[in-house]
Amino acid sequence: MKNIIFASFVCLIFHSCNTLIQDRDISPTLALRFQNQTATEYEFSFEMYSIENISAFACEIFFDEDVFEIYSEPFTDLDNDGGWDYDENFYDYGLDGCEDGFEDGEGGCNLVESSIEDLNNDNYNSSDSTSSQLEGNSIFDDQTIIFEDLFNSNIPPMNDFNYVKYAEGGKISLVGAFVEETPGQQYVFEILDQKIATLKLRIKSGAVLDSSVISIGNWQLLQPDGNGAYFGGMVATETLYVTQ
Numbered sequence: 001m002k003n004i005i006f007a008s009f010v011c012l013i014f015h016s017c018n019t020l021i022q023d024r025d026i027s028p029t030l031a032l033r034f035q036n037q038t039a040t041e042y043e044f045s046f047e048m049y050s051i052e053n054i055s056a057f058a059c060e061i062f063f064d065e066d067v068f069e070i071y072s073e074p075f076t077d078l079d080n081d082g083g084w085d086y087d088e089n090f091y092d093y094g095l096d097g098c099e100d101g102f103e104d105g106e107g108g109c110n111l112v113e114s115s116i117e118d119l120n121n122d123n124y125n126s127s128d129s130t131s132s133q134l135e136g137n138s139i140f141d142d143q144t145i146i147f148e149d150l151f152n153s154n155i156p157p158m159n160d161f162n163y164v165k166y167a168e169g170g171k172i173s174l175v176g177a178f179v180e181e182t183p184g185q186q187y188v189f190e191i192l193d194q195k196i197a198t199l200k201l202r203i204k205s206g207a208v209l210d211s212s213v214i215s216i217g218n219w220q221l222l223q224p225d226g227n228g229a230y231f232g233g234m235v236a237t238e239t240l241y242v243t244q
């Protein structure tokens with residue numbers, strides 16, 4: 001009900017948005033939705049609804065860095081920003097965060113070295129080009145942000161779509177845009193009405209989750225000419241209230 005009243009109010013001010021709101025069940029929305037939670041991980045999604053005729057989006061999502069950290073391999077955070085930068089050393093241990101000797105066989109780590117085997121089964125197999133294991137693949141792996149398959153597709157026009165993602169202390173940044181690769185051929189999303197990405201954060205040990213919030217901060221939704229397709233109150237942004 002609140003949304004309908006709000007949408008009507010917005011339309012009184014912006015006559016041009018009539019079609020945007022009246023043709024759809026819900027007003028343009030950027031949402032964060034809970035997906036899953038374990039003792040050490042918190043998974044949620046970034047979704048867009050009733051967003052029309054945009055060629056680019058950018059969004060910042062804020063989280064409490066006393067409670068969460070990015071879902072990556074361990075690294076030496078030289079500048080203490082909570083994110084991995086190219087001049088920072090990383091430990092190629094996989095997302096469990098530990099080498100074979102410390103793996104507990106349940107995806108976690110023991111405090112003391114107790115084995116020589118790959119108990120968490122996360123060792124990269126260099127003789128298998130399809131190996132998806134992350135320990136020892138010589139790459140820094142950060143899986144805080146996983147875009148939906150659609151955005152990774154090479155089927156036209158999605159081959160003209162590119163994205164950038166970055167996760168640091170307290171902030172996740174997602175940018176995606178259709179790039180005009182063939183002159184004169186600029187694609188747009190006629191409608192975005194779906195999950196955009198799965199986001200995962202690691203819960204810091206001893207953190208209290210209750211009353212923590214994950215929220216959408218700055219965002220931009222752009223038309224092909226680079227101008228904003230929406231502004232301010234035209235888009236509802238949903239906050240995610242974290243519970244224990």
Ligand SMILES: [Ca+2]
Nearest residue numbers: 077081083085
């Ligand atoms: Ca850093």
Ligand SMILES: [Ca+2]
Nearest residue numbers: 093094098135
């Ligand atoms: Ca490991």
Ligand SMILES: [Ca+2]
Nearest residue numbers: 100118122123
């Ligand atoms: Ca291992």
Ligand SMILES: [Ca+2]
Nearest residue numbers: 134137139141
């Ligand atoms: Ca790795």
